[in-house]
Amino acid sequence: MAKTILNGFRSYFADYLNSTLSAKARFEKADWHGVQQANVDRLEMYKAKVAQTVMYLGMVTNKDIADLDLWAESKKAYTQLVFNFPNFEIAETFFNSVFADLHDHDKINDDIIYVLSSHMIEAPAAEYSIFVRYEGDDRRDIFRRILKESEFSLPGEDIELDLDCILSVFCSEVTPNLIGSPDDLKFDLLESTFYRSKAAYMVGRVIDGDQTFPMAIVILNNEKGQLYVDTAIFNTDDLSVIFSFTRNHFMVDAPLPYQYAHFLKTLMPKKLDYEIYNSLGFPKHAKTEFYRQLVHHLDSSNDQFVIAPGIKGMVMTVFTLPSYNIVFKIIKDKFAPPKEVTHQIVRDKYRLVSRHDRIGRMADTQDFDNLVFPLDRFSPELLEELQKVAASTIEIRGDKLVIKHLYTERYMTPLNIYLETANDEQMRSAMEEYGNCIKQLAAANIFPGDMPLKNFGVTRHARVVFYDYDEIAALTDCNFRKIPQPRTEEEEMQAGTWYTVGPDDIFPEEFRLFFSGNTKARRMFEEMHSDLYDVDFWQGLQEKIRDGFVLDVFPYRRAKRFDRGKESGLEVFSD
Template sequence: MALEKELSPEITDYEFWHDTKLQYSNRISNRKDKELAETFFNSVLRKISPESGIDENLMYVHEGYDTCDLHTNENLYHSYPSSWGLQKIIRKIIEDFDFGTQYFNKEEDIQLLVKAIREVILTRYEPTKDTITQVLKSVFYRNKAAYLIGRTMIGGKWMPFIIPFLHNENGIYVDTMIFDPKIMAHMFSFSRSYFMVQTEIPSQMVSFLNAVISHKQIHELYNAIGFNKHGKTEFYRDFLNHLDQSKDQFVLAEGIKGMVMTVFTLPSYNIVFKMIKDHFEPPKNMTRQEVKEKYKLVSQHDRVGRMADTHEFEYFSIPIDRVSPELLQELKNTVNSLLIINDEFLIIKHLYTERKMIPLNIYLDNCDHEDAKYAVEEYGNSILQLAQANIFPGDMMTKNFGVTRQKRVIFYDYDEIEFLTDMNFRWKPKAENYEQIYAATPWYDIAKNDVFPEDFKRFMIGRADVKQHFFDYHKDLFNPDHWNEIQNRIRKGELLHAFPYPKEIRFRPEEPA
């Protein structure tokens, strides 16, 4: 790279980088996005010298978003005093956000919002002179929707809300109003694509969001608003803090061992660490680079709430005394080329971090009947919603899906994913004679990307008391015509919208026409 050539031979000089950091710190001291500038510096240093390790004298290791000055920024949000009354407040919010196109039915939208607030908030709390509503001026965009995010100080606390807007050939319309913190958290989930949002001072927006969606961690909020590089930095700081405050050892993750990845975890931390094996077990025949490309595809694609986000690290250090002997042996057996071991640290040349979930196969082995029914419904929903986003999971065995704390099923094994439009979904030819019926191998031609959905029933669900429920609930999964219909809609350019909130809370059951 050009910088390496420009800096040579100082590029390996410790004092050079130490002095550079001091000068850089001075240069960025008045920036309103200082934390992002620090992460940029770290990224440059790590790219130039990935093996240098983490050194607080050379890098910004423990600085955090809250070390930035929280600049007074009158442009962060609109404010609406309670003295205006509910009708005027809602009308002013709608007026303040002009999307540059006509509304389908603005008056109806206003009354639907007023009705929702009266039913959810004003039945429990009485506004006072101190009640105020704030709505971020920045609009959050993702897929086919725009979102307003706000909060109301009432009853001695902040009550958050989100207002989604959709648009069709008839104009803009409000789709619903969301007050449920669990739904809001899911909209900012690690399984969702990042929002597109403009912000002058990222740390200030994160502070606002942290007050609205309080059980999301800081690194998750940076990820959600598109600053995933700094989200990775904040995650690493959280990881270091957790290491200092815990004593348990890293161990192999629960579940069936993968043929492509070795996965381990720290029991007290909600993250798994995934490493690409040195050698893949048959029938896997891809390369390490091909696996990396699959993970990169997922990071750039619409995850529709059904694929886990990852962070990619190089030369990731773990104190060697925190690694269990069993894990260390497994790592030596499967990913030895990625390991550097010294007296103090296990250094891993390449790994991915991902949110920890309960593998679906283990969950189904231990949950009750009703939870199992819901889980297999979610399993099928996950596959079909990925299909609508033009993703075919490939290996759809339950061990490759996880269950979150909210009992949502998420896909997390990416080595065999393909674009749905590249697949060829077929009905199995009917056997016409004795030889075909009893043939040891398929008697018909099968191309590389041929898929026979009828065969899915053979491996998808093993639990007997919910198997038939799954087959009945998701009968479209086994119908090639259904898969081909989704393909055709995607090929025609139709963007199939996956709602990040329950459809039953929408103001209108169907799109207005």
């Protein structure tokens, strides 16, 4: 059984690496639709390999593969097989996934699966090299070598201009903060390039004695057979946004995942392990790391889960742990009118988000089945709420509470709550972000459906992000209409709407209602985004998407982009 599972893992990991190796060709061909499809295919690949391995397990033994004692023995054998594997942590998670395909999660036990890793978690051994080191006292020459020795096949559009721009940022952000001799700087560049959407990221670090600066050089394709540098990043906050939980996973050739994760963690120490693995394209292992971190946090804290602050939703009941920056979302048993969705529709919507380009505007979620919590960690008010609205999804077993299905998501301040204490400058910025969020989602072929302020959150970087997915739809499936004018006095005086409204009909003029009495915020919003009330804006976007348009949205501010004397033509959609 252990060998069969290991063979399944090797097959998955080989296909995973092949899918990432093809990212360079898609980027250089400007095959943006291929980029989107490759992301979906890679996610489906894992599920297919697990199912295939389960099938083979039933063929290699005449014993009952549901027997837990047999799994305990298999784990011991598997631990020996993956000992000193360079990708041991992903192999262990694959073992867990095969087990979970056959058993409920309430049977989780470290004797049977890898609740904890079999390896000591420590700094990687030095025998593996995942980066190239550049040294010398000529900064321009170093960056020239970095660009010239990259893996790209296409030529640079204007490498001297690229170097001018990179050095300008380096001299303003790094040079003033150096503590050692400028001649002793070391530049470490990860061997593999990170690909996502329409950009390629060369990621590394600048070492100045005991201090380290992150480094990311962002490469774009001008779609005329040439590449150019769009920006260079040398600070932790900006790099953290590039690796944000609101962004899709990267395509990166990382045969040594733990080493890559450790390297990135030194550049972004506030990032948790599961966030790093998620960015690297290992969402299943990210779930493993998240669960381990949750268990550790529960063991080292004593506060109780409580109902999440804010306006309660009609589809989800949401709770949180005050000491933990995560929300937990459970689908309610029944939905109050006018909601007409089902449990399966809601799950399908969340699945769609997990496979769509989130463009920095939709929060990543993880779903869990049969997650077990200590019962005494739930406040009486929350427990009463769960029993009232989601009784079919929870089960009390002694001193444990089993939640049969839930989603986890990073906690953000709901936009309506944020505005209550925001000053005028913060409010204006939030309203600009709110409009940009809606526009960028729309340009990525996502219509949020339900757009009240409470369905959007504000991150610690003051970005506005959408997080309520039960009514999202493809923009191209929507029918945007103007509200018809009444033709008679009787129609004008009629209660309710006198005209017919189809299930896909949307009236942008009604979007003003989402501000719920916050007139100051609405005025600011309309100064910047009144075009969202116009049917022509939405229908124009639909036409562009049907013609094959793929959105440019990059994870840094417009001011960070190098001035190359060009107009992007997409400023309305940029950050």
